[in-house]
Amino acid sequence: MRFPSRLVTFLAGSALCLNAVFAADDTTATDEKMLRVIFDTALTTSSAYEQLRELTTKFPGRLAGSKNLEGAVLWGRDILASTGADTIELQPVMVPHWERGAPEVVRYFGRQFVSPVALAALALGGTIATPPEGVRAQVVEVQSLDEVKTKDVKGKIVFYNRPMNPVHISTGQAYGEAGDQRRSGPIEAAKYGAVGALVRSLTLAIDDFPHTGNTSTPPGTVTVPAVALSTVAANNLSAALKLDPATTVEMIVNARKLPDAQSHNVIGEIKGSEFPEKIILVGGHLDSWDIAAGAHDDGAGIVQSIEVMRVLKAIGYKPRHTLRVVLFTNEENGIRGAAEYSTQAKAKNEIHVLALESDSGGFAPRGFNLGNPAGNAHTSAARWAALFQPYGLGTFQKGTGGADVGPLLAHGATVAGLIPDSQRYFDYHHTTIDTIDKVNKRELELGAAAMAALVYLVDQRGL
Amino acid sequence: MRFPSRLVTFLAGSALCLNAVFAADDTTATDEKMLRVIFDTALTTSSAYEQLRELTTKFPGRLAGSKNLEGAVLWGRDILASTGADTIELQPVMVPHWERGAPEVVRYFGRQFVSPVALAALALGGTIATPPEGVRAQVVEVQSLDEVKTKDVKGKIVFYNRPMNPVHISTGQAYGEAGDQRRSGPIEAAKYGAVGALVRSLTLAIDDFPHTGNTSTPPGTVTVPAVALSTVAANNLSAALKLDPATTVEMIVNARKLPDAQSHNVIGEIKGSEFPEKIILVGGHLDSWDIAAGAHDDGAGIVQSIEVMRVLKAIGYKPRHTLRVVLFTNEENGIRGAAEYSTQAKAKNEIHVLALESDSGGFAPRGFNLGNPAGNAHTSAARWAALFQPYGLGTFQKGTGGADVGPLLAHGATVAGLIPDSQRYFDYHHTTIDTIDKVNKRELELGAAAMAALVYLVDQRGL
Numbered sequence: 001m002r003f004p005s006r007l008v009t010f011l012a013g014s015a016l017c018l019n020a021v022f023a024a025d026d027t028t029a030t031d032e033k034m035l036r037v038i039f040d041t042a043l044t045t046s047s048a049y050e051q052l053r054e055l056t057t058k059f060p061g062r063l064a065g066s067k068n069l070e071g072a073v074l075w076g077r078d079i080l081a082s083t084g085a086d087t088i089e090l091q092p093v094m095v096p097h098w099e100r101g102a103p104e105v106v107r108y109f110g111r112q113f114v115s116p117v118a119l120a121a122l123a124l125g126g127t128i129a130t131p132p133e134g135v136r137a138q139v140v141e142v143q144s145l146d147e148v149k150t151k152d153v154k155g156k157i158v159f160y161n162r163p164m165n166p167v168h169i170s171t172g173q174a175y176g177e178a179g180d181q182r183r184s185g186p187i188e189a190a191k192y193g194a195v196g197a198l199v200r201s202l203t204l205a206i207d208d209f210p211h212t213g214n215t216s217t218p219p220g221t222v223t224v225p226a227v228a229l230s231t232v233a234a235n236n237l238s239a240a241l242k243l244d245p246a247t248t249v250e251m252i253v254n255a256r257k258l259p260d261a262q263s264h265n266v267i268g269e270i271k272g273s274e275f276p277e278k279i280i281l282v283g284g285h286l287d288s289w290d291i292a293a294g295a296h297d298d299g300a301g302i303v304q305s306i307e308v309m310r311v312l313k314a315i316g317y318k319p320r321h322t323l324r325v326v327l328f329t330n331e332e333n334g335i336r337g338a339a340e341y342s343t344q345a346k347a348k349n350e351i352h353v354l355a356l357e358s359d360s361g362g363f364a365p366r367g368f369n370l371g372n373p374a375g376n377a378h379t380s381a382a383r384w385a386a387l388f389q390p391y392g393l394g395t396f397q398k399g400t401g402g403a404d405v406g407p408l409l410a411h412g413a414t415v416a417g418l419i420p421d422s423q424r425y426f427d428y429h430h431t432t433i434d435t436i437d438k439v440n441k442r443e444l445e446l447g448a449a450a451m452a453a454l455v456y457l458v459d460q461r462g463l
Numbered sequence: 464m465r466f467p468s469r470l471v472t473f474l475a476g477s478a479l480c481l482n483a484v485f486a487a488d489d490t491t492a493t494d495e496k497m498l499r500v501i502f503d504t505a506l507t508t509s510s511a512y513e514q515l516r517e518l519t520t521k522f523p524g525r526l527a528g529s530k531n532l533e534g535a536v537l538w539g540r541d542i543l544a545s546t547g548a549d550t551i552e553l554q555p556v557m558v559p560h561w562e563r564g565a566p567e568v569v570r571y572f573g574r575q576f577v578s579p580v581a582l583a584a585l586a587l588g589g590t591i592a593t594p595p596e597g598v599r600a601q602v603v604e605v606q607s608l609d610e611v612k613t614k615d616v617k618g619k620i621v622f623y624n625r626p627m628n629p630v631h632i633s634t635g636q637a638y639g640e641a642g643d644q645r646r647s648g649p650i651e652a653a654k655y656g657a658v659g660a661l662v663r664s665l666t667l668a669i670d671d672f673p674h675t676g677n678t679s680t681p682p683g684t685v686t687v688p689a690v691a692l693s694t695v696a697a698n699n700l701s702a703a704l705k706l707d708p709a710t711t712v713e714m715i716v717n718a719r720k721l722p723d724a725q726s727h728n729v730i731g732e733i734k735g736s737e738f739p740e741k742i743i744l745v746g747g748h749l750d751s752w753d754i755a756a757g758a759h760d761d762g763a764g765i766v767q768s769i770e771v772m773r774v775l776k777a778i779g780y781k782p783r784h785t786l787r788v789v790l791f792t793n794e795e796n797g798i799r800g801a802a803e804y805s806t807q808a809k810a811k812n813e814i815h816v817l818a819l820e821s822d823s824g825g826f827a828p829r830g831f832n833l834g835n836p837a838g839n840a841h842t843s844a845a846r847w848a849a850l851f852q853p854y855g856l857g858t859f860q861k862g863t864g865g866a867d868v869g870p871l872l873a874h875g876a877t878v879a880g881l882i883p884d885s886q887r888y889f890d891y892h893h894t895t896i897d898t899i900d901k902v903n904k905r906e907l908e909l910g911a912a913a914m915a916a917l918v919y920l921v922d923q924r925g926l
Binding site: 204 | 502503506507629630632634667668827829853854855857884886887890903904905906909
């Protein structure tokens, strides 16, 4: 395409002088200029993308209990220090420690092949192991948890193969709906005497990259070894079962659970100039799945949260409330970092006027979800719609922030979550291909700027 | 991240029964249901992505005058036939025929290196050749066309190195602003006696892929050989010039202009049931640069336009106005397809109630630009904002559609252009990496559905 050269310049300012901004009489005009300064600064001077490269290159596979997660904790501490945090705390958290062990092997023995056929698979987080020699059994394909009880699965492997629903525009909604198979599928299969569970990967892409993720493993429950199959592998296995229902699958899973390990939330803050006891939190989670570099999930949220502090410092903005950046540990398989943070916050009677999370990928921002006890945070924030419109954000919907800030809602906090464009997130989520080349630098920066803008508005105008 | 499983399902319908839809009393309710059916159909049954794979694999480098462009013309004709067009016309168009010839060579001789250093470069469209042995000269770096006349460029190579402005949220705006260097830089350099022009690639990405594109070459004007440098090459050359202003560059360009060639616009239509003489056009351009597969530019617009017809047929919708899909030829270096189409349309007194173009890439749709002689098309379309909101579209801005439908505006047409998210477009535009792996299947389908939705609304409700 070409663009007509007569396109008018609709935004002129790039001045970074805050005095000039605050000299404006009109509140809306002031806010408009501040947002312009925030976005300009993020789009021209950010080091978020290079920080993301460093985090994902030095510390991939940052699963709870791993050395790389604790390496990332120290990295986060040092970056927050160099970004200008007044104080930095490493908040101790005991986290689960599950290890994959030697790579899983999953293959099927079909009538039409002489040799078994490998299926691209990843053991699901928290799964138990098979015996060293594996299990081999016939396969019962189902589309739902409910269907398990209607089939004879005793001694067999249950294969959950309901795809994510492509008609939902928010892929997160489709993920939430199909996710019961991964979360509860293994336990449900065990309840009816199955010996293993295969789960179709939670993605709308048809490719050969399996997606891991957590399974529900309450202490004392009986469960079975469980792996995710790539969508291509799931389609192939389903076709093989139609040709020959007696097709068998062999699974070898070498996972093990170890004693809980020491980890830390990383908390850096700048004291508020007027209300130091009231907190505006921005955060994401440091941990990733063991097989993932965790660029979108959630390295993006980590570097965006740090960037909020950097941008506000860079433009000389002094927050009235305490600005706190929290790099949560252990979101993926325990949410223990969030639990410890909210427990401590409650014990100290901390007041969070905003707790804003980024954990939906480093894509172009579209808006926010917001929640507070009164249930009106999203409508209150929607009064800023015109301010955000030039930057492509228009969504202000009710929500609970995200997994890490959500627990604070029960303690009276206002919580929020950045909503980026969701179309590509589940192409990479919990896979070996969640790498920095899948993150666009400008989209990452726009998300950080959107977060900084909301922080500024809540700091000045309240929610 | 995780998504809370309690996320409510906000959209229930997936019924594809139009009778039920049209039985609704309320116009808005009918339109809501129709849009849902259109999006569901595009997201579940589209073959647009596989058509794009075929087009870009069988006919890459579809530049005017090439065999691949005429191969794509016949491909387009056949796809339109199989999609259910009542009539298909190949509208003859004579197009310019410029060829790159043997790959260009650009390198610099710096004091700090024993051997010359290669610079990633692509000859710009329409450029003249150097002598076979090339030209070698000192380099004058400038930031604008105006700066040329202030420097002594006689016998030298002018190096236009002003980057696209990163603070514009619309990357198309930044492209339009920086693009004068590519369009007019060679002629401006020639005017002051330069012997060549180097132009920084029009992209915000810092990488080593040069971006070609057209240069202005009015008949009879004196110009110089011109190439685009990758942004990395431009940065490297700029650094070398700072170290040693006597650095020289050697350029070898083998391009040539041939006599105009025969090409065709491909026009497929379904006759309108009530107003067959009034036309709703959807289109994109078939041609691409010689070095590009042209997946985003503009294979995406081609398959999306075809998909509009497919979706409306698939759901049994009978357009009241004639639905015409136009696959324009020669947008990139001549816009002769658009010129011929509009000339013929005027000669036949054709009435276009909508001419909708997709030529900004196959990214997630954000809205439309619209224009008509009265200047109110965009405000009129904005009354549908609530209908488009669930699908992520919220932009209705004044515009001229795009390069291919723009000429119809002068003949009284209402024109429009799909506006997708713009952040990544210029990472790939006019490069060797504009390939199908850069296109997300769902984003492509959402864009096609948005186009079909606008077509439906204009067909039923008018603009």
